[in-house]
Amino acid sequence: MGVTKSKIFTEHQNKLAKIAKVLGHPARIAILEYIFKANTCICNDLVDEIGLAQATISQHLKELKSISLISGTIEGKKVCYCINKQRWDEVQQELVNFFKSDQDASCC
Amino acid sequence: MGVTKSKIFTEHQNKLAKIAKVLGHPARIAILEYIFKANTCICNDLVDEIGLAQATISQHLKELKSISLISGTIEGKKVCYCINKQRWDEVQQELVNFFKSDQDASCC
DNA sequence: ATTTATTATCGTAATATTGCAATGATAAAA
DNA sequence: TTTTATCATTGCAATATTACGATAATAAAT
DSSP states (O other): OOOOOGGGSOHHHHHHHHHHHHHOSHHHHHHHHHHHHHSSBOHHHHHHHHOOOHHHHHHHHHHHHHTTSEEEEEETTEEEEEEOHHHHHHHHHHHHHHHOOOOOOOOO | OOOOOGGGSOHHHHHHHHHHHHHOSHHHHHHHHHHHHHSSBOHHHHHHHHOOOHHHHHHHHHHHHHTTSEEEEEETTEEEEEEOHHHHHHHHHHHHHHHOOOOOOOOO
16 A cells, blocks of 8 residues: 554654654765754755755755754745754654663573 | 656765655654554554554655665564664754754844 | 464565656746 | 856656565474
């Protein structure tokens, strides 16, 4: 089908999966790394840096905005993208919590 | 196209994205949570617990095995799945490293 | 040997994702 | 006003993902 049965999962499971899904493309990892390094950038910087078409980069930026990991501020004819630090930390915490455990992990 | 241009990204970007992609489905989050809680389980446990068809669960398990997050040991006619703790910690570290930073994140 | 239990794989249908060219939309510059 | 720069959106083609029924494959149980 290609359609995820979201209803049978908890809200938290869906939220966490959504975050991971957005991070699940190398272009979006590259975009985040670049913005982090540069602190701020415009769409065309990423087009030059990464080597995908402008439309494609724009789509990836939209995905990243959909989980509020980045935000874009209109500055004249440019849009200035930057990391949403608060959300960034929040997402990191979500992931850490998922992996955290005091289990033995005694295997079979 | 629907095909990712892996060649234009670094190996690390591709690896990280692959991990995130595998985590990017609520069924796989649910599977990991269940195995973690139960410490160990068989495929049918997950079918009962999650409510997807056996074929579907089997496919998700395959994805999780593809990044070595879990491993399956044949025990008679059952297959005993458990978390690969070493890999688990490794993956956690990868993600933490990605999010770690001492940037100001001064925005525009 | 036959049945039963468990899991993997194959085939298929529905939907989603990726990527890009073309086109809009907007604001600055000429 | 026209041009230029920047970015978003639309439409499309190619490919990937999700889900499941049907079918193997294997080993235990009868």
